[in-house]
Amino acid sequence: AQKVTQAQTEISVVEKEDVTLDCVYETRDTTYYLFWYKQPPSGELVFLIRRNSFDEQNEISGRYSWNFQKSTSSFNFTITASQVVDSAVYFCALSEAWSGGSNYKLTFGKGTLLTVNP
Amino acid sequence: KAGVTQTPRYLIKTRGQQVTLSCSPISGHRSVSWYQQTPGQGLQFLFEYFSETQRNKGNFPGRFSGRQFSNSRSEMNVSTLELGDSALYLCASSLGLAGGPDEQYFGPGTRLTVT
Numbered sequence: 681a682q683k684v685t686q687a688q689t690e691i692s693v694v695e696k697e698d699v700t701l702d703c704v705y706e707t708r709d710t711t712y713y714l715f716w717y718k719q720p721p722s723g724e725l726v727f728l729i730r731r732n733s734f735d736e737q738n739e740i741s742g743r744y745s746w747n748f749q750k751s752t753s754s755f756n757f758t759i760t761a762s763q764v765v766d767s768a769v770y771f772c773a774l775s776e777a778w779s780g781g782s783n784y785k786l787t788f789g790k791g792t793l794l795t796v797n798p
Numbered sequence: 799k800a801g802v803t804q805t806p807r808y809l810i811k812t813r814g815q816q817v818t819l820s821c822s823p824i825s826g827h828r829s830v831s832w833y834q835q836t837p838g839q840g841l842q843f844l845f846e847y848f849s850e851t852q853r854n855k856g857n858f859p860g861r862f863s864g865r866q867f868s869n870s871r872s873e874m875n876v877s878t879l880e881l882g883d884s885a886l887y888l889c890a891s892s893l894g895l896a897g898g899p900d901e902q903y904f905g906p907g908t909r910l911t912v913t
């Protein structure tokens with residue numbers, strides 16, 4: 681069975697600090713997909729990134745970067761120079777390639793509440 | 799391009815009643831997934847529809863059902879409501895491409911309160 685663990689329940693930082701959100705996953709599949717979503721106070725989940733299991737390259741998008749390490753089953757997310765607007769709950773999610781016929785079933789971690797203080 | 803819309807945004811129902819929630823996906827998207835979000839269980843997958851067919855289902859009782867129409871709009875229904883069904887119900891749409899899950903875009907959710 682697939683599982684996603686986000687050990688950090690809450691993180692509080694001061695603006696401009698760098699912060700890393702951890703995500704550890706479990707799956708028996710060799711083909712799978714990992715996602716990060718942001719949920720601001722408004723409640724709507726915002727897609728951030730998708731990564732498949734064959735692409736271990738790290739990715740940088742502006743102040744966001746992701747470190748994917750299959751050896752440790754981790755897909756960590758770093759925000760550089762955090763801003764107050766980054767305050768939200770961040771979810772890591774996993775989709776196995778085949779789950780009951782389709783692969784659109786996401787298993788989410790419990791989320792990490794990030795608070796960026798001015 | 800309009801995003802995913804969900805109606806109603808808020809709903810209060812009594813135990814034993816039934817409820818229908820609606821989701822309109824992004825134009826051109828053919829896959830619609832539903833998730834339940836609660837403080838205790840987090841985000842849990844309910845089901846996914848593609849071209850009017852349910853492709854996958856989560857571990858929820860049969861009281862939870864859904865359907866998709868030819869225009870890709872989807873509804874989910876919960877019958878015989880229980881207090882534990884109080885949650886934020888999120889709908890997500892995507893192109894539904896084969897070969898891997900593409901990005902799912904979520905709607906604002908319907909907040910259901912069962913009293």
